[in-house]
Amino acid sequence: MTTGTTLSRKAPISRKAMGTGALLALAAVLPLAITEPSQQNFLILILMGAQMGVAWNIVGGYAGQVSLGHAVFYGIGAYTSTMLLTTLGLTPWIGALAGGLLAALFALAMGWPCFRLKGHYFAMATIAVAEIMQILVTNSDFLEGAVGLYLPMDRGGWGWLIFLSKLPYYYIILGLLVLTVLVSWAIERSHIGYYFRAIKDEPEAARALGVSLTRYKLIALSVSAFLTAMGGSFYAQKEMFIDPGSVFAGTISIKIALIAILGGVGRLTGPVLGAVILITIEEYSRTLFGSTGSGTDMIIYAAMIILVAVFSPSGVLGLLGDLRRHLPGAKPAAVKTEKMEVRP
Amino acid sequence: MNTAPLLAVDGLGKAFDGLVANRDISFVIHHGEIVGLIGPNGAGKTTLFNCLAGFHTPTTGRIAFEGRDVTGSTPEAAAALGIARTFQIVRVFQSMTALENVMVGAMLRNKRVAEARDRAEEELAFVGLSHRADTPASDLTVSEQKRLEVARALATEPKLILLDEVMAGLNPTEVREASALVHRIHQRGIASIIVEHVMEGIMPIAHRMLVLDYGAKIADGTPAEIAENPAVIAAYLGE
Amino acid sequence: EDEIRIGVIYPLTGAAASTGVELKAAAELAAAIVNKEIPAPPGLVAGIGLPHLNGAKIKLIFGDHQGNPQVGATEAERLITSEKVVALTGAYFSNVTATASQVAERYGVPFLNGESSSASLTQRKFKWFFRTTPHDDLFVGNFFTFLGDMEKKTGDKLRSVALFNENTLWGNETTKLQVKLAEEQKFTIAEKILYPAKTTQMTSEVQRIKAAAPAVIMQSSYLGDAILSMKTYKELGFSPKMLLANDAGFNDSEFLKTMGKDGEFVISREVWALDQAERNPLIKQVNDLMHQRTGVNFNGNSARAFTGIAVLADALDRAGSTKPDAIREALQKTDIPASGLIMPWKGVKFDANGQNELGQGIIVQVQGGQYVTVWPFDVATKPVVYPMPAWDGR
């Protein structure tokens, strides 16, 4: 290996780092420019979506285990921190951590049996687990069942993570997103990331190289669950009311996956881009057309989704990659085709 | 030094609901030995590999590796002990480059990415694929992919490597290169068991040959002995 | 400033869209009346328009919450901060009302809720939240009073009750209240069932109730499951002496249209009935306007949505200003007599928690394809048909 190639291999990383830095700086000052609360709220929704998508991507993208039941972790996060707050008066700083840990434990327990399943069977099993959980919570008196839980409105400030202004929420979720991206980035760069991709591509071959499928899939799922649950706790803090239908719902699971797929699965920034696009479509189609009551917003939203799936099956990042490859002067050596996942 | 044989297989049998793929197979492999494993299609060669590498749990019999009973261990445990394998139908990691494929193998012994990369570069050079290091594995030819699998297996620092039809589809010149590669593996002190239908590839280098037919071992001897063995001629070699 | 913007949040897509669209039509009628686009019958509270605001017009800005509490909150925030609405109303689903009104509370914008019945909403000690409709505490109480009255009237025992409620917030809260009141008033609960609203079959549910053989079923269902359960009763040949429904699906305009004769004799609590026009002519007059505009009559939901906007307009006018504090103060001072409403209420007057103290429920029964008021007996227009005839005896 010559020095030249080593350099060229490193160059894009530092360029990427610079890009990321610039993006982060932009994200940090954005709410100073966009001051209207509902616009800030819109940004927060994007960041929430991105955070969930990046977290999902760890198990669904890198490790290729398509979970369509991530709402279960989201819900566990939301309920744990809220219950700790309302019953024990514990601050959500601790509550969110506890929720994350509980979700990770739950992931271990659920992954153990579910990871025996492959492809669509695994996906269906995750849906089943999430639905069962929703039903159990709905019928649990301890968790107030379908009635849901209110967060106390008489508290506020950084100790309780409850604010009147949107700004603190913005920076908290931005921080959480950065944390989530950093975790995924660290995984991607370490042997774990390589193992995840190996498991996704050829599980049997990975085993022959000493990779324990169960162990690494469990790592993927529990890390992803931990981060997803933190997102759930954030939801509870932001909306100050949770019920099973809003945090354990199947539609949340689907949305989490959609965000990652839309941007480009198995890539660090894919879900962030996915969130920007999906949440924008979702919010604007609703605000522009939702009030008619004729279903127009759904039609537009759905049409956009289908168009993306048809014209850019490997996500928008994939599409951008394709475009770049078509540009004159692109070096074929720089082209790296990434398959999103293996069909079972 | 170490008196136990590298691998001792005793009375191994494997059945898939009703269909017996391996029956009562016993043999030993010594350190650094090159052993050919031949037999008609469906004789149970791949199944035997799967049992040795922990992919199948044998129905009967014992497998001992360096004197330790490893019957029914998992593939990852077998790999950790030092049994590496390639697949009859190639299974490279499609989304990774050739180098990254080998790095995954190297990570078994050293989880540090940079060091795994160095190790992988060595192994790629060893099988003659250095020029393809940054090529996506899916873009390699099938024979290159087979060699890549060999490099990947070697990167796990095995004591025994199981090669399943790495010469299939090669022309005679390429077969000779493959034979030379096997020989170099031998020189590194690694024992190998090679499943092959290409006699020209295996006969010249194998120290010993095992022959399977209908799941049972029908011969075990030097290539010269095997070539003369009437049972082997009748079952497999023909003419 | 001649346009006053009011945010209205309803489920306009998703499973409850049919109700949402109905509510939207009623709200629009109320706005048209306030804006004097339609001449209003004299006495109607909304009819005077906004003279204290120089005859300004109100403009309803609708938001679709899709049945999702987070979307409800998002819409509330958008309506307040980017659409600059001076007050909010909605959102039908109690859990969405919960999150949306929280947003209003934080921004200090009045939220007038016209049609969510979860009791907990007005137990939150909110400053900016007002509710015109009576809540489930009252409705459930009415059930038991009604049963007591019926026992006295018929001499029959109606002490064995099956609770049959859907399994979301509404059904759950209702069940809790029913259990509590049943215990207090010495009713026995023969069977208690909470079923998932989105279901494909209700045979196991109905089998269980049938096996328990109660005298009365108290049922809370949305439209789809209301229809499905009725079909299942018939399919399994089960008829209790009384089917006491908790509004919603059973009073939806679609219910009778789809059930036809099979919907007969269902008894349901209500907040509105056309036959109350006998006592309050406004009911018929405004209903005619509604019918002209949309082709359908009011029902409990749409009448409440109408009333919500009307009450808000009344407060706006008295406030004479679009400042939140002024509107809130005016809402607190609201005192509308029964004669200004299209509801069978005693009027509108909010208590310290923002709950209308003067609301009351009625009980109606389907007779001859109409919902007729059968209780309280003093406002009833027809006597109760009791017991409910068996399916093969109709």
Next chain:
Amino acid sequence: MTADIFIQVLVSGLLIGLIYALVAVGLTLIFGVMDIVNFAHGEFLMLGMYASFWAFALFAIDPIVALPLTALLLFAVGVIVYQTVIRRILKAPMLSQIFATFGLMILLRGLAQFFWKPDHRLIPHSLVSGNIALGPVQFGLPQFVAALGAVGVTGALWMFLHRTRLGTALEATAIDREAATLMGIDGQKMFALAWGIGAACAGLAGGLIATFFPIFPEVGSNFILIAFVVVVLGGFGSVTGAFLAGIIVGLIEVLGGFLIGPEYKTAIVLSLLLVVLLVRPRGLLGKA
């Protein structure tokens, strides 16, 4: 629980189970041939129900009489969906396929609401209204007819797949599309056929269910989860498996709901699914 009630519960479970099977066979067929999970299957069902409704409302054609029409119409819908959307995502990864059919699901719901309003509708009386009473056991005639329809449709589908040349060609395309092409089989046509038949099955299911179930744009969502459970339990791609699994799910749901509590009936069914998958990771009759 008395014997009478027990038998009644079993009969009810069996009937609804057969209806589940009917909804699921089309879904499993499409999956079996193309490896695509069609999230919009419930919406095909919904379209089938609306087709029956409009045939009844506009032309006074009974849903049962309209069945062939409904099937034909939905066959066309399936083919159109295939040609416009699915054909373009054949080579896409599983995730984008999920994405596309999910979008389709929302789209069809939206269109239904747009054109037919979100109202609930019902076909008030059909040829098969009414009840049957066998001693103490009672059940609805529409359910009974729908269950019969399930048996008929599944049987016909099975015969088609296993006993006709076209069916075998479909199966061959499912196993290895390129190899099938080398046999002179037009893969595109086969896929379109699979979507057509799958949608037509949903249409038939819709027509039969419309005789006793309310019709509204979101009605598919009531059935889709159970349909998935049935398909997975039976093993993706297995028509016989879906048939068996439908019956099992129906029985367990009604029995479990009756014995343990209706609020848990779905949870019981889903738990059953998980347990079965633990023992048989490819469902009851899934193909490797």
Next chain:
Amino acid sequence: MLQVRNIQSSYRRVPAIRDVSLTLNRGEIVALVGGNGNGKSTTLRAVAGLNALDGGSVLLKGQDISSVSAHERVKRGLVLVPEGRRLFPRLTVEQNLMLGGFTTSDAAKREETLQFAYDTFTVLGERRKQQAGTLSGGEQQMLAMCRGLMSQPDLLMLDEPSWGVAPKLVTRIFETIQLIRRRGITVLLVEQNVHRALEIADRGYVIQTGRVVMEGSGQDLLGNDEVRQAYLGM
């Protein structure tokens, strides 16, 4: 019978064959040999219509079929038995053969070919109800060739029929190829077993990095020094 004119084809814009021209006369066996990854399979796939052409044309019986779809080419008598056999493993032997005859409307002819297959390979006849996936490798190859015959081809292309087949059976495979030719079918054969392939071939082409670099009669090529060195290991 077949004329391939300067065809080019690529995978993801990376060319696999750059310039391949072949001519096959009726009733010939023509061998296409070359090292690994030099584009033999790609050539066959391009001719069969599975891979798109970037340039050049394919003429079958004088007609340009370059833009005809793959399944249509089968109807016109051009059949490929692909690399790795590609049987339908969970279908029975009989169903596999029946699918081979999917395009033939002539039932009698289908029956006749089926009989030929069962007569020639008695083992297939014995196992007609067995799942194809459970046959041994050699048997699977026989089945794959017979399945190809069932479409009544004029031209049969075989991609490495001896791949992964026990030595004992390899001889059998090559005998079968000659048998096929005797039924009047033209054969285009790709083989790694260069020696045996050239022995039975009338003519041969050598392909290297996607280009035809040599052609001649089977015997000539066998005698050619370059060929001997590069492909026969001598």
